[in-house]
Amino acid sequence: MDHLDSLRTFVAVADAGGFARAARQRGLSPPAATRAVAALEKRLGTPLFHRSTRSLRLTEAGEAFVADCRRILGELDDAEAAVSGQRDEPRGVLAVTAPTMFGRRHIGPLLLDFLAAQPALGARAFFVDRVVHLIDEGFDVALRIAPLPDSSLTAVPVGSLRRVVVASPAYLATRGEPRDLSDLARHEAIGFNFDGQGSQPWHFGATREAATPRQRLVINSVEMKVAAAVAGFGLARALAYQVTDEVRDGRLRIVLPEHEPPPVPVHLVYPAGRMAAAKVRAFVGFAAERLRAVPVLQGRGLEASAPGPAADAAAPLRRPPRRRALPPGGALPP
Numbered sequence: 001m002d003h004l005d006s007l008r009t010f011v012a013v014a015d016a017g018g019f020a021r022a023a024r025q026r027g028l029s030p031p032a033a034t035r036a037v038a039a040l041e042k043r044l045g046t047p048l049f050h051r052s053t054r055s056l057r058l059t060e061a062g063e064a065f066v067a068d069c070r071r072i073l074g075e076l077d078d079a080e081a082a083v084s085g086q087r088d089e090p091r092g093v094l095a096v097t098a099p100t101m102f103g104r105r106h107i108g109p110l111l112l113d114f115l116a117a118q119p120a121l122g123a124r125a126f127f128v129d130r131v132v133h134l135i136d137e138g139f140d141v142a143l144r145i146a147p148l149p150d151s152s153l154t155a156v157p158v159g160s161l162r163r164v165v166v167a168s169p170a171y172l173a174t175r176g177e178p179r180d181l182s183d184l185a186r187h188e189a190i191g192f193n194f195d196g197q198g199s200q201p202w203h204f205g206a207t208r209e210a211a212t213p214r215q216r217l218v219i220n221s222v223e224m225k226v227a228a229a230v231a232g233f234g235l236a237r238a239l240a241y242q243v244t245d246e247v248r249d250g251r252l253r254i255v256l257p258e259h260e261p262p263p264v265p266v267h268l269v270y271p272a273g274r275m276a277a278a279k280v281r282a283f284v285g286f287a288a289e290r291l292r293a294v295p296v297l298q299g300r301g302l303e304a305s306a307p308g309p310a311a312d313a314a315a316p317l318r319r320p321p322r323r324r325a326l327p328p329g330g331a332l333p334p
Contacts, residue, residue, distance in 0.1 A: 004076075007069050009036040010048065014066045015138060018056055067136045074135070078277060090279040091120040097134075098143035101222045101242055103127030107143055110290045114283055121279055129194065129222075134271050140280050141270045141287075145239065153269040154276070158288050159297025160263035162240040165202075166252040171232040178235070178255055181211040188234035190225050191215030202237060204259040226252075239264065241296045254302065266297055 012022035013033060023033040041048050048062035058066060098107040104127060115123055126132065126139070134142055134153070148155055167177075178184055181204055189212070193200055202212045217233055219225055222242055229236035229243075230251045246252040268284050268291075270276055276284075295301030 004073075006036045006040045008073060009033050010040055011066055011069050011073065011138075013037055013049070013056075014058055014062070070138055071135055074138075089120065090118050090277075090282045092277070092279055093122040093124055094141070094279045094283055095124040095126070095139040096141050096143075096283070097126040097128065097132040097139050099145060100127045100129050102143060102145065105241065106291065106294060107287070110287055111283075113290075114286050117286075118279075118282065134269070140277075141268060141283060143287075144267050144269055145264055147265060148267060148269070153271060155267040155269045156284055156288050157265065157267050158291040159266050159294065160299070161266060161297065162263050162299065162302070163237065163261050164240060164243065164254050164302070165235055165237055165256050165260075166229055166243050166247065166254055167235045168230055168232045168251065169253055171229075171234060172253060172255070174232075177253075181209065181256070181259060184211050184213040184235075187213040189213040189215045190228045190234050190236040191218035192220065192225060192237070193218055194220050204256070204261060206262055208261060209259075240302055241294075244296050244301055247302050263299065266291070 009022065009026055009028065012026050013019055016022040016025060019033045019037075020030045023030045026033065028036075037048065044061075044065070046061045047059050048065060050057050050059055096107065096111060097103075103125065107127070108125065111123055111125060115121060131144075132139055132142055134140070143158075144155075145161060175187055176183075178187060184202075189202075191200065201210050203210055213235060217228060219228070225236050226238065226243055226246060228234075229238075230246060235255070243252055247254060268287055270280050270284060291297055
């Protein structure tokens, strides 16, 4: 196996988290993949992986080396694509990442339509609620819901999202609707934290004034937070796309709209610094057009529907007693 193949095998093992899976992806036997990485470690004079009978993880040197390998191999692939014409025709495998719920609701459906129109392309989608490092982790395009720091990434704006506070009609009928931030002190809320420890403070308006109600329940699931709010467990913060259906059909109502902080920008981002491959240009163009047509990304789409069966069904809800077990479901804040 030549040196470049050894580097590709090493990256495949790091991505797959094991030799057997990486070997299958590379069309090798597991012993061949093991020998390739061992030869690379001998050449470098340092171990690249911590090995045990139950796990395989990169060493500190391996973490640094795999990032360099991804960059170098990516640039080599781009150079070969430029010569072979792949910059003009989408082909290969497109790797896309997005936040979990947004990915399922918006990126997934448009990615399927894109692939249906691009038979020479494959795709790898990774929906997760953390910032994915595109170059280090081998992704072509990401959807980001946040103000973007200065970086080498090219950013294509596709809209913005309101940050709203919602509650069920049953909860508001029992506890009253907050009219001002000072009213929050007498309300309960559903808190959120990615690690499930403690809770995040609530900020309002352009000045980010802090006002946090008592958070009886703290969770780290978007779906569960929405479900808890619908079930009457209190106020919840959410990005507009997370509660679109619930607000429109009357299961949730928006409160304190005049105190909303500025909308959160939404972008498609991809690595800059070299000409993007045709697959990236084609997908970004396709996705941007589709996303710009999504009402909730343009500040619309949260208007409650006229009363009907869905709204009537929500009306009899009662806030559950304190000892009642919380049903599964949920929602994530901005």
